[in-house]
Amino acid sequence: MFDLILKNITQRKLRTGLTVFGIALGIFAVIVMGGMSEHFNLTFDRSISLTADKIRVLPEGGLFGASLNESKVRDVKRVPGVLDAYGVLQAPLDPENIAFFGGNVILGIPPEKQQLTMKDTGLSQGRFLTAGDNYRAVIGSSVAREFNLNAGDELEIKSKRVQRTASVTRARNFTVVGIMEYTGSFFDNSVLIPLSTAQRFYGRTGTVSFIFAVPDSSTDTEDLAKRIELNVERVTTFSPEELRRQIEQSLIIFSLITISAAVLAAIIGGLSVMNTMLMSVSERTKEFGLMKALGAETKDILFITVGEAALMGILGGIIGIIGGGAFVYYLNDYLASRGTVLFTITPRLIMIAIVFAILLGILSGTYPAYRAAKMSPMEALRYE
Template identity: 60%
Template sequence: MLDLIIRNLAQRKMRTGLTIFGIMLGIFAVVVMGGMSENMNSVVDKSVILMANNIQVQPEGTNVLDESKIRQIKRVPGVKDAFGILSQLVDPEQTGGVGIPDLVFGLPPENQMKEAKLSSGRYLVPGDGYNAVVGYGIAKKFDLSVGDELDLKKKSSGRSSSITQSRNVTVVGILEYTGTVFDYVVQMPLDRAQKFYGMENKVSIIHAVPEYGTDPEDLARRIELSVEGVKTDSPGELKKKFKDNLALFSMITVSAAVLAAIIGGLSVMNTMLMSVSERTKEFGIMKALGAERKSILLMTMGEAALMGFAGGNLGIAAGGVIIRVLNESNGTPMFALTPKLVLIALLFAVILGVTCGTYPAYRATKMSPMEALRNE
């Protein structure tokens, strides 16, 4: 049966090739868009793990928190420590694009994220001036080494929002690749960040560290009840929030790719309908010689499935090459070609081929031998 299917497809090389190419383009889109979604999911999972059991305390209804809230949070039973982070964009003109933006985290040197290991240089120390520890992605993007300077920008207080002010910080440390948001973060002393951005005694977010054995979910609720004007995200809530946002992102990107693949699948239906129409005499002779409807159905659907399988493999291969090129040119991975994604893409291609080949196959089985030979 397989030999017959391959021979039938080979007899119409141009049409078969164009059909496979259409499926390949659709699966290529699925692989690239799905790879972006897979990478974002991996970044979120690793980032949540890296932040351990810390509770994020955010302002309720305002953009920033006063540092006095840190002292109030530290007095809540079950809180081991609390510290503030001032978060800003490395370049305020950085808009749009895909992926994680480049961020500045102003934070106390003693509270920097040392779970991310250094590849060179040192961590921040108390008393550091305008020094910074940068993530792997930042170092790659700006071609930084220890001792180099990075230009941070901020919007000026003038009337024109296009006017920016800048400040150089000296790179004293570069982190290893973590596959988390910290690959795209510049860490600098909190007091210097507050001074440069004109936000003295202000922080964007406060991290509350629970005491050993304290349930972070319960502690998050106690902080909300004890400290006015804040809202909290426990580790579980934070992960759920990230996942919900990613679900929407994944739905949009993958839906666009699936639509492209379905359009490619319609070419399978068109090809198979034309093939059935052209092979009327062949089907008539097969039925006259005693071929069962099941055999004709399997042969016709097999042709569609094989085109889907071939297009799927070519699409995965093309997507894999593009993903590798884009990841290497960017310096840090933006796409992840996982075994799960490969399997889903290949199954989708085959199922798409079979589905779009079902109606033409059904038409082929409905032909009566006499009618097929008479029409020919």
């Protein structure tokens, strides 16, 4: 049977090649779009895991760009169950060139809290920030690669302020004192500088973007987050569990959008399989009639026809995975030189792609196979 399937496919090389190419394009789209979805899922998961022991306290409503008065840090510390709390100021590294997918960010933190913030993260070069550091910075691995920096080099950081009716941009060189190891999280695109320096440089004295609250080991983080909201005015809190739920809901929507586009492309490839198999069945009507007359059973005709469709699905899937993987590899390599990565190919994604390709081939070949199997030998032999 298998040799007959291979013979039938190779006899129509051009048609088979075009059909396989159609499936390959669909699976290529699945790999590329799915790789983007997988990357964001993994990045968010690793980012949360690094700060999974902390509650985030944001301005009421969690509005982007809003600020908290630094006095809120003291208010949060007074809430029973809070072991420690400190503010973080966040700003874009280059306010004139903000990337669509986040880009590089400045994180102003108290130097003594850096290692607490970057839990379990080591350094590939240099040291962490220390008390007394002024215009010093510890940078993520992606930032170091993008700007080709080593410990001891200078990094230009810009701030943009609105003065009356005009905006003024000023720049200052910061000395890189440390480079963090790769984490696979948003911290790879971060530049950590002392909080007091960040406040002065950005003209935001006495304010922070959000607060990290460290709960006592015996305290339930969900309950503590609610107590902080009740005891501290005009703030919104996110426990690690709540933040994970919020992000997962957003990622589900993002994944549905990206995967839907890829699946649509794959289905179009499946229609090409169905078209090819219908033409093949029509051309081989007498052949199937002769096979039945010689004793072939209905299941044999079904197996041959569906087998051909499945084999084309497998070939298209393999080519699509290889092509998509190569495209993602070279695009990631190009993007890495600019400090970002957008795709991650996981074993799960490869398995989904190959299974989808096989199912696509089988389902697309089912109707042509049914038409071939239901023919009576006499009708098939009289077919012109």
